[in-house]
Amino acid sequence: MWLMAPTGGTPLPQPDRSEIRIEAVLAALADPVRLDVVRTLAGAPSGIACGELARTVSPSTRTHHLNTLRAAGVISTVAVGTRKISSLRREDLDALFPGLLDGVLAAPR
Amino acid sequence: MWLMAPTGGTPLPQPDRSEIRIEAVLAALADPVRLDVVRTLAGAPSGIACGELARTVSPSTRTHHLNTLRAAGVISTVAVGTRKISSLRREDLDALFPGLLDGVLAAPR
């Protein structure tokens, strides 16, 4: 048995880089819960399981927020076992909107 | 009679730099109409009258959007005569969230 890389699971559908719209990204980042998720993911390049994110809300609400972030193109998620590991789409966002993510993350908590 | 600078009118109340919150800024930028306003103002450092902005919506809706942008700290407005001239708070935004505005403005129209 080998250690499976976080990128080794089944990827959930997500928008292509060319399909990411700035309005959707901004709307996704505007919510406090989702912004907290993004800040957390920014410090964990290898990804984090859904259950470890946004513990202040219920599981169903958590799912809703992660769906929103994924649909906007902010995060990508892979299913490994019973878990789903999410991580920031930093490369795509930096390529499309250089400075945006850094600017957001520079904001005081 | 001299040409009055756009900064010479009576300034409307706006949040201090220290009061600007990233969530409010992102929420303000997330709306298509307001994003259009910001893009327009980005190309006019000297400011633009309300009536020349967001012509796709009614005057009352326009006022609502400009109020939202001002309350979020994205724009500042001065009243000169019967007009109100709005301009981007570029310095403040760049100081608080370096790269954010540039990233947003880099997005394709």
Add this chain to the structure above:
DNA sequence: ATCGAAGTTCGACCAACGTCGTAGTACGGT
């Protein structure tokens, strides 16, 4: 085969938001 853990889906509810029309205010020009 069964159980538990991890997420999802569905439906409901309430708050917040974008939109408008109408009425109102404030200022400049005639």
Add this chain to the structure above:
DNA sequence: ACCGTACTACGACGTTGGTCGAACTTCGAT
């Protein structure tokens, strides 16, 4: 003094969005 222009304030309406609980699915482990 009057009028028109520029913008605002208010109230209404429909839509969207965040929240939850309950029921369901899927997978790994025992």
